[in-house]
Amino acid sequence: MDAEEALVVGAPRLEVRIGRDTGSILSVKDRETSREWLAPGGGTRLYQIELLRPGQDPLTLDLSAATAVKAKRTAEGAQIVVESHGDIALGVRVEFIGGPGWDSLLCRLSLRNRTGYPIHAVRFPVLALPVRLGEAPGDDRVLLPLCDGLEIHHPEANLRGTRAGQYPGEASMQFLAFYDEESGLYLAALDAEGHRKQIGARRAGETVEPELTHFPVTQEWSEWTLPYPVFLDAFQGNWQKAATLYRSWAEQQPWCRTPLRKRKEIPDWLFNPALYYAVSLRGDLPEGGKGERVALVANQVAEYQQEFGAPVVAMLMEWEQHGPWIAPEYFPPVGGAAGFQDLIRALKKGGNRSLLFLSGLKWTLRKSHAGLDYEDEADFRQQAEKWAIVGLDGQPQRFGKVDGDTGEYAQICPATPLARTLLSNAIEQCQKMGLDAVQIDQIVGGGMPPCYSQAHGHPPGGGNWSARAVYTLFERLRKEARSRNKEFVLLMEEPGEYFIPVVDGYHARDYAEGRWPRSGSGVRGVPLFTYVYHDYCFGYGGDSAPLSPSPSRFSAYQHALNLIHGKMPAGAVWGRWQPPAGIHTSQRSVLRESLALLASPAGEFLLKGKRLPDLPMRLPKLSLSLVPAGAKAPEERDYPRVLSASYELPGGRLGHLLIAMGDERERLDIPIKASGLPGQRLRLNLYQLENGKVTLQSETVMTPCVYPVNLSPFSPVFLESIPAGWEIPW
Numbered sequence: 100m101d102a103e104e105a106l107v108v109g110a111p112r113l114e115v116r117i118g119r120d121t122g123s124i125l126s127v128k129d130r131e132t133s134r135e136w137l138a139p140g141g142g143t144r145l146y147q148i149e150l151l152r153p154g155q156d157p158l159t160l161d162l163s164a165a166t167a168v169k170a171k172r173t174a175e176g177a178q179i180v181v182e183s184h185g186d187i188a189l190g191v192r193v194e195f196i197g198g199p200g201w202d203s204l205l206c207r208l209s210l211r212n213r214t215g216y217p218i219h220a221v222r223f224p225v226l227a228l229p230v231r232l233g234e235a236p237g238d239d240r241v242l243l244p245l246c247d248g249l250e251i252h253h254p255e256a257n258l259r260g261t262r263a264g265q266y267p268g269e270a271s272m273q274f275l276a277f278y279d280e281e282s283g284l285y286l287a288a289l290d291a292e293g294h295r296k297q298i299g300a301r302r303a304g305e306t307v308e309p310e311l312t313h314f315p316v317t318q319e320w321s322e323w324t325l326p327y328p329v330f331l332d333a334f335q336g337n338w339q340k341a342a343t344l345y346r347s348w349a350e351q352q353p354w355c356r357t358p359l360r361k362r363k364e365i366p367d368w369l370f371n372p373a374l375y376y377a378v379s380l381r382g383d384l385p386e387g388g389k390g391e392r393v394a395l396v397a398n399q400v401a402e403y404q405q406e407f408g409a410p411v412v413a414m415l416m417e418w419e420q421h422g423p424w425i426a427p428e429y430f431p432p433v434g435g436a437a438g439f440q441d442l443i444r445a446l447k448k449g450g451n452r453s454l455l456f457l458s459g460l461k462w463t464l465r466k467s468h469a470g471l472d473y474e475d476e477a478d479f480r481q482q483a484e485k486w487a488i489v490g491l492d493g494q495p496q497r498f499g500k501v502d503g504d505t506g507e508y509a510q511i512c513p514a515t516p517l518a519r520t521l522l523s524n525a526i527e528q529c530q531k532m533g534l535d536a537v538q539i540d541q542i543v544g545g546g547m548p549p550c551y552s553q554a555h556g557h558p559p560g561g562g563n564w565s566a567r568a569v570y571t572l573f574e575r576l577r578k579e580a581r582s583r584n585k586e587f588v589l590l591m592e593e594p595g596e597y598f599i600p601v602v603d604g605y606h607a608r609d610y611a612e613g614r615w616p617r618s619g620s621g622v623r624g625v626p627l628f629t630y631v632y633h634d635y636c637f638g639y640g641g642d643s644a645p646l647s648p649s650p651s652r653f654s655a656y657q658h659a660l661n662l663i664h665g666k667m668p669a670g671a672v673w674g675r676w677q678p679p680a681g682i683h684t685s686q687r688s689v690l691r692e693s694l695a696l697l698a699s700p701a702g703e704f705l706l707k708g709k710r711l712p713d714l715p716m717r718l719p720k721l722s723l724s725l726v727p728a729g730a731k732a733p734e735e736r737d738y739p740r741v742l743s744a745s746y747e748l749p750g751g752r753l754g755h756l757l758i759a760m761g762d763e764r765e766r767l768d769i770p771i772k773a774s775g776l777p778g779q780r781l782r783l784n785l786y787q788l789e790n791g792k793v794t795l796q797s798e799t800v801m802t803p804c805v806y807p808v809n810l811s812p813f814s815p816v817f818l819e820s821i822p823a824g825w826e827i828p829w
Contacts, residue, residue: 141227248627257621263299268546293566314561375669382674393434397445466506604637640669708746
């Protein structure tokens with residue numbers, strides 16, 4: 100198409116061509132590699148707007164149905180103006196802003212609505228990209244910010260339908276990327292106020308479509324403007340390059356005002372090395388059979404404490420009086436109040452701590468699972484139905500299945516007085532029993548389903564009222580709990596950037612390869628949230644990292660993933676009776692060495708440091724066998740045989756962690772660069788571990804250089820570099 104027939108706008112790396120007559124996106128090109136990102140016809144829709152029509156199916160419109168389209172150049176870029184869509188009186192204005200002074204291409208959208216219908220959802224931008232990048236698709240990746248982060252490898256083969264999550268919620272951040280070894284495309288919504296959106300990717304024939312859907316408050320807007328910009332850019336590199344683009348914005352947002360090392364409100368004990376141990380209070384008994392185990396847990400926790408040489412934070416599962424995940428009638432807990440308090444006192448006396456999970460804002464209606472039958476319809480109707488989340492149909496919503504793990508349940512709207520009462524009362528009861536910490540579980544990443552009630556004091560549907568309500572709820576709960584006990588800790592399930600300031604930490608699943616939230620063909624975990632926010636938010640290694648006699652190397656690998664990504668170590672037996680001495684030696688070794696390393700000066704890096712890009716090393720591969728969720732047979736996957744990660748602390752202090760996971764000793768040459776100008780004198784401190792003991796070897800080097808490191812199987816090594824003259828006492 101001739102230049103006169105198209106408008107060109109762009110950023111240093113990205114060029115977008117816009118049809119003057121249609122407003123369609125004709126080209127999205129990487130200026131450095133000349134890669135065309137748009138599939139043929141992939142820019143004809145540009146946006147997709149869903150209007151609600153009472154008594155009828157929703158009406159969906161996009162640019163292809165537009166009439167009276169004008170595309171023109173502006174002082175900062177280009178503008179597309181749509182007057183209507185046939186006889187539907189919906190106008191749209193899209194702006195692309197770029198050029199000198201802009202690092203990325205900024206995209207904005209506004210609507211003029213004369214239809215009389217509420218705006219329900221706005222997907223923007225809508226772009227179709229070729230599902231195969233280059234000739235060999237094996238290196239193609241889709242990066243999604245779901246929970247801790249994941250990649251979909253080879254999306255041509257492995258992406259089917261839509262893989263997406265709500266933000267705030269399962270989507271912990273607001274960007275995604277599609278890339279291969281040559282180049283990548285980055286898309287981000289830069290929203291500091293928690294507006295509801297859907298973030299992901301969808302397969303459509305021979306194309307991949309980035310999924311970025313925005314949900315306004317559902318009302319008959321006459322004028323509506325997307326309240327934050329969307330940025331589009333090209334990059335070269337792996338997922339860390341895309342994450343670096345996002346981090347440059349994220350670090351300027353309200354949730355990053357205070358790094359972890361300066362967050363004085365978080366109790367110090369949270370950073371003391373400890374094993375988080377998930378054990379059910381109902382389950383197998385040591386002499387056989389099943390039953391309550393309240394009186395047995397403290398002694399077993401003490402055995403774990405001795406085995407691993409560190410305190411234990413006991414995650415007490417299946418503690419609720421009526422059965423696991425039955426809410427909100429939790430109390431008295433299993434075994435009775437007196438027996439439960441005896442357990443908590445015994446844990447504290449032994450130098451250990453306790454943690455309970457609350458089932459968020461769920462109200463269990465019916466549950467018939469694993470021999471349990473429960474029903475609470477009458478109390479719900481009397482006490483809670485008017486405060487329950489309401490769907491588009493105007494009715495309280497029901498979720499789950501009667502025979503599922505969590506049964507059939509309603510959700511209490513977070514903006515209602517009952518939401519605060521339920522959680523506030525439950526936390527106070529937990530504190531009276533002496534518990535050290537509570538996790539608000541099952542509000543994943545701080546996300547709740549949309550509520551369309553007209554009687555809860557909030558606008559219906561989308562917008563950011565739900566995020567603000569959850570934020571305020573967490574903030575008040577923590578403040579109330581701290582007024583009773585300054586050492587109390589409030590945690591949330593899965594990370595969520597918006598809520599970093601109002602919780603003490605989060606339940607991480609960096610280890611969860613092959614299962615939710617990293618289930619699915621071709622899906623691999625990447626420490627995306629860790630890379631962006633590790634120095635701002637504490638995480639612990641989840642409730643399901645295995646503790647078992649299994650010789651599976653993958654089990655030990657999961658514990659190594661927790662350490663390499665800077666999470667407090669964790670392991671789970673749940674309902675099994677598992678003495679620590681029977682755990683396979685590979686798992687015990689990784690956990691013991693992890694806890695010892697965290698107790699050394701390396702711990703500050705691994706718990707509070709800023710994650711850096713990976714060192715430029717070629718790491719050997721290791722084949723691991725695992726059974727992905729829903730699969731009937733084991734699957735062989737290649738992973739790095741040596742795990743590595745780098746962290747930074749202020750003052751030019753750098754730390755490099757390595758763990759060998761093969762059978763043989765490994766030797767690696769670590770590239771050491773200056774934290775400032777080349778030719779810098781650095782003090783290198785090498786921390787090596789053996790049988791839970793740390794030894795230190797130091798020497799001075801000039802940069803740049805390489806430093807040889809020898810690695811023993813399952814034993815981490817930490818290399819710390821400090822500008823010469825600055826010594827860290829230990």
